[in-house]
Amino acid sequence: MTKVLKNIISFLLGSSFAYIFVWLSGVVVAMPVPEFLRPYKEFVVSYYPNILIVLFASILSLIIVLIVRKAFTLFTKQNLFYFTLPIVLFLASIFVFLSFAVAPIMYAAIPTLLVAVSLSNGAQKT
Template identity: 35%
Template sequence: MTGLRKNVISFVVGLFLSYAFFWFIRLGASAPVPEFLREFTDFSVNYYSELVTSFISLLVSFVIVFLARKVFRLNSIQHLVSCILPIVIYLIYLQIAASFALVSFLYAAIPAILITTTIVWAKKKT
């Protein structure tokens, strides 16, 4: 597979992750609070949906990046930039156009970026 095709595939994976942030945030906001956490109202109101959003983003990002590496053999730094570029551009757009939504999207974006870079750097060291 040529380098251009791999970059396009990495870019599409990054676009999918950027779009999936809406889904992650919605799932995190609609997740029911477990019974044992309901007595801690400050935690459940302020942090529970963000933690669920981060966990879902972490899990789905890991699966997507791992599958993309195995199926398309994407493992170089160049493909990392192609994958993270749509996420960063979208976050910059949110900062300019809708700064009130930026914090919610950061709860989904930061775990996705960390997982993507960790997988690529781990592969590079071995």
């Protein structure tokens, strides 16, 4: 597989993650808080969706990036750049036009970018 094709696939994967962030935020916010967490006054109910977004985004991105890494046989720094470019551009456009919607999407984007960076560093060292 040529480098150009790998970069295009990385760019398309990053673009699809921008959609996944919006979808994941909507799904998680619609989930009810479990009954066993409601009696705890220290636990603020508004933090529950954010915690779930971080957990689900990390697990989902880990699975997808590992599958892509198997297909590419190497997830390099150049692939990482083309993967993060649409995500960062999407976050910048959301910040400019819909600044109230940035926080839930950031809760999904940061774990995804951390997983991608850690897997690309692991690929470079081996």
